[in-house]
Amino acid sequence: MSRRMQREGAQIEHAARTRRSFLTGGLAALGGTAAFRWISGSRSEGEIPGPLRRSLELQERLTQAYFRPDRLVREFPISAARMPRVNGDIGLDDEDAEPDWRLQVKGIAAGGGAASLRMADILRLPKVEFVTELKCVEGWSRPVRWGGVRLRDFAQRYRPADGRAESYVGLRTPDGEYYVGVDLPSAMHPQTLLCYEMDGRPLTPEHGAPLRLVIPIKYGIKNLKRIGEMEFTTTRPPDYWAERGYDYYSGF
Numbered sequence: 001m002s003r004r005m006q007r008e009g010a011q012i013e014h015a016a017r018t019r020r021s022f023l024t025g026g027l028a029a030l031g032g033t034a035a036f037r038w039i040s041g042s043r044s045e046g047e048i049p050g051p052l053r054r055s056l057e058l059q060e061r062l063t064q065a066y067f068r069p070d071r072l073v074r075e076f077p078i079s080a081a082r083m084p085r086v087n088g089d090i091g092l093d094d095e096d097a098e099p100d101w102r103l104q105v106k107g108i109a110a111g112g113g114a115a116s117l118r119m120a121d122i123l124r125l126p127k128v129e130f131v132t133e134l135k136c137v138e139g140w141s142r143p144v145r146w147g148g149v150r151l152r153d154f155a156q157r158y159r160p161a162d163g164r165a166e167s168y169v170g171l172r173t174p175d176g177e178y179y180v181g182v183d184l185p186s187a188m189h190p191q192t193l194l195c196y197e198m199d200g201r202p203l204t205p206e207h208g209a210p211l212r213l214v215i216p217i218k219y220g221i222k223n224l225k226r227i228g229e230m231e232f233t234t235t236r237p238p239d240y241w242a243e244r245g246y247d248y249y250s251g252f
Contacts, residue, residue, distance in 0.1 A: 132146065155187075
């Protein structure tokens with residue numbers, strides 16, 4: 001075969017490939033546009049289109065299936081601990097309220113189903129301390145030294161009401177601006193804390209003083225700062241970021 005014939009054959013093949021690539025790209029673009037319109041036009045649940053909500057629910061089920069009450073996240077030596085970023089201030093505007101802070105607890109077995117606690121009540125419970133990673137959905141993490149009370153020790157003292165098949169704990173900031181819902185097994189995990197110390201010192205206002213949630217088996221969006229209200233409930237509580245497109249469980 002002559003060089004001329006080879007060049008012409010190569011040109012024909014190149015043109016054919018170009019047409020195939022164009023057609024393939026066009027079909028992919030049309031498919032993507034159709035999928036986007038289908039998702040956008042689907043009935044929304046809250047602020048989330050139905051198909052995306054199904055995907056989030058699948059992710060939640062897979063993460064819950066992996067959960068084990070005795071599976072601990074990695075703990076680090078104190079020498080590895082660092083102060084975390086100040087990341088997020090929703091619900092922390094009213095710093096003047098801290099001296100009068102109380103924890104309002106609902107859904108407990110005694111005291112008419114509710115209690116109003118001061119820090120002195122929290123400090124009477126056994127203190128634990130460890131260093132675990134605070135993991136952010138933005139992609140960063142940092143080992144932090146935490147000190148506080150296991151939520152399950154708190155629940156033994158302020159016992160949830162009986163008859164709870166599928167239970168949750170809902171938590172809110174004092175002003176109600178930020179709120180999370182946590183499944184009860186995760187709340188009772190041995191590394192879940194009602195935390196009042198960071199790096200061996202009392203919490204600062206920007207990190208949630210006087211009391212915050214630390215739940216190392218979940219991402220930072222569940223680690224609510226400045227708890228003002230806690231409720232044990234059989235219905236799934238509202239969750240700030242789940243309403244904005246994140247999966248409710250937010251574990252890893």
